[in-house]
Amino acid sequence: xxxxxxxxxxxxxxxxxxxxxxxxxxxxxxxxxxxxxxxxxxxxxxxxxxxxxxxxxxxxxxxxxxxxxxxxxxxxxxxxxxxxxxxxxxxxxxxxxxxxxxxxxxxxxxxxxxxxxxxxxxxxxxxxxxxxxxxxxxxxxxxxxxxxxxxxxxxxxxxxxxxxxxxxxxxxxxxxxxxxxxxxxxxxxxxxxxxxxxxxxxxxxxxxxxxxxxxxxxxxxxxxxxxxxxxxxxxxxxxxxxxxxxxxxxxxxxxxxxxxxxxxxxxxxxxxxxxxxxxxxxxxxxxxxxxxxxxxxxxxxxxxxxxxxxxxxxxxxxxxxxxxxxxxxxxxxxxxxxxxxxxxxxxxxxxxxxxxxxxxxxxxxxxxxxxxxxxxxxxxxxxxxxxxxxxxxxxxxxxx
Numbered sequence: 168x169x170x171x172x173x174x175x176x177x178x179x180x181x182x183x184x185x186x187x188x189x190x191x192x193x194x195x196x197x198x199x200x201x202x203x204x205x206x207x208x209x210x211x212x213x214x215x216x217x218x219x220x221x222x223x224x225x226x227x228x229x230x231x232x233x234x235x236x237x238x239x240x241x242x243x244x245x246x247x248x249x250x251x252x253x254x255x256x257x258x259x260x261x262x263x264x265x266x267x268x269x270x271x272x273x274x275x276x277x278x279x280x281x282x283x284x285x286x287x288x289x290x291x292x293x294x295x296x297x298x299x300x301x302x303x304x305x306x307x308x309x310x311x312x313x314x315x316x317x318x319x320x321x322x323x324x325x326x327x328x329x330x331x332x333x334x335x336x337x338x339x340x341x342x343x344x345x346x347x348x349x350x351x352x353x354x355x356x357x358x359x360x361x362x363x364x365x366x367x368x369x370x371x372x373x374x375x376x377x378x379x380x381x382x383x384x385x386x387x388x389x390x391x392x393x394x395x396x397x398x399x400x401x402x403x404x405x406x407x408x409x410x411x412x413x414x415x416x417x418x419x420x421x422x423x424x425x426x427x428x429x430x431x432x433x434x435x436x437x438x439x440x441x442x443x444x445x446x447x448x449x450x451x452x453x454x455x456x457x458x459x460x461x462x463x464x465x466x467x468x469x470x471x472x473x474x475x476x477x478x479x480x481x482x483x484x485x486x487x488x489x490x491x492x493x494x495x496x497x498x499x500x501x502x503x504x505x506x507x508x509x510x511x512x513x514x515x516x517x518x519x520x521x522x523x524x525x526x527x528x529x530x531x532x533x534x535x536x537x538x539x540x541x542x543x544x545x546x547x548x549x550x551x552x553x554x555x556x557x558x559x560x561x562x563x564x565x566x567x
Contacts, residue, residue, distance in 0.1 A: 178245060185249040192218045193255055201254045203525055204535020206377075206518040209292070209334045215256050216263075216289040226263050226287045233271040233279065234287050240474050244416065244467075251421030261331070262286040262293040264416075265409050266339040269356070273397045273405055282337075282358070296326040296340030296359070296383060297406070303328070303548075304555040306341065306406060307350040311385060313342035313357060315392070320344070320357060322365075322388040328549070332368050332381040335361050339409075341402050354402035358394040365389070375541035376515035410551060411484060417550055418467050418491035423460055423498065426539070430456075430502050433532075437505050452501055459494050466490065482563045485556035492547040499540035506533055513537035 197211040219225035228243045229235025238246070251257060258264065267286045270278050285291030302308040311324025322342055332338065338359040345353035359366070365388035370378045397405055434453055438446055470483040503510040512533040525531060547553045 176242060178241075181242065181245060182249045185246055186253050188222060188224075189250055189253040189255045192222070197256060198254050201256060203531065204518065204538060207256055209331075212256050212259050213289045213292075216258065219258075220288060225258075225289070226267065229267065229271065229287075233283055241471050244471050247416055248421035248424070251419070252425050254425070257419075257422070259292075259331070261295050261335075261339070262289075262291065265295060266293050266337075266358075269339070269396060269405050269409050272408070273356075273401070277393065278358075278396065285336075291336045292331070292334050294329050294332040294335035294338050294361075296329060296338045298328045299325060300327050300382075304552045307354070307403070309341055309343060309354065311340070311342050312346075313344050313355060313390065315344070316389075318392050319389040320392065320395070322357070322359070322385045322390055324385050326383045326385075328371070329368075329381045329383045330379055330549075332361070332383050333370065333378070337361060338383070339396075341406055344399050344402075348400070351403040352400050354406070355399045356396045356402040356405045357390055358396065359388065359390055363388050363390065373542075373545065375538055376513075377518075377538075377542070379542075417484070417546075418463060418487040419495070420460075420464055420467055420491070423463070423491070423495060426498055426502070427457065427460055430498065430505065433502065433505050433536075437507065440507075449505065456494070456498055456501060459497070463487075463490055463494055480563070482560045485551075485559045488550060489547075489553050489556050489560075492543075492553060495543045495546055496540075499536070499543045502536050503533075503540050506536060509533040510536070513541070 194211070194214055197207070197215060199205070200207050200211060216225050223236055224246060226234060227236040227238040227246070228240070229237070231237050247258065263286055267283060270282050270286075274282075282291065286293070296311075297306060297309075299309050299311060302310065311322065311326065313320035313322045320342070322340075324342075326332075326338075326340065329338070338361055340357050340359050341354050342357055343353050344355040347353070361368075365386040367384040367386070369382045369384070371380045371382055372378050373380060431453070434449060438449070441449070467487055470487060473479065473483065506529070509529050510533060512530055514534055515538070517531055517534040518538060551559075
């Protein structure tokens, strides 16, 4: 088992160790789904995360006293990049990378003992209740209320775009507990059991034809007061802490490196059937995208080095989010064009067939590519839209 604190480590050796672990421990059926762009079930993610936990690599960036190995951000970054590059499923962040750090940083002893083990063992599945119909990236405008009545808060309102709420056991949720103060000061952070009476989860099928996300309704939902994290009014501070962790890895370079490998394969297959002019245009565009990916990797590397050294210009996560999501969308647009007439083929049902399907079939490949294209549209929205990120960048630069 590799660990720990900020001690130096051999980066190349660690990359090889991660690649070997993925090769030897990822369930074959899950690998098949990832490699062929097929639909992943909750059990695929849970199984993989439990394997990582047994290795000591799930929650490894957490402090040792809370069950982690205190990995530095660079080691965590390399682990995530190398895992995805070798066809492992992404780590679902809502528990281990989001609410877990909030609880061990701001929660009390009882909350840490109650919730952290379930997060580390992937026995408790979390979702994030932030966005609302009229408060997406503008979180300060949220209107879901929590009114104190004795030992409970009574929650009313609705959350929107709640990814995987239909799988979740718990939700970490921002609610308005005070309407009389500045908007940001009236927000609090609650932990909700999704089985509580009064919670209704309605599916939202997005433009890729898949049920990822939901609208969640709260009708007089009674939440014990002990489920408040921090103090009333701390929600804005906790949300900023949480979102800063989400954006640290949103460049998602491991996935893009693997995608580029697949794109180059499909380009090679397509070239024999095209004219010399088309060949030149395709290769020039491929070169532009490869150069952009190389630049993103270098940018990410520099920011990680800065964060390791305690330097933070306050905009790095926003810059990586904008550049990473724009490149993802450009890559998937190019990829579907490379497929020619198959680039217009998409049926989400084709991604549900499991082991009987293979990307060697052009219609399966086309479905996987078009899924990446369609789902990639939302990456520039969630985690704070790119417009919001540009505002953050501009405000910081203008102040400096």
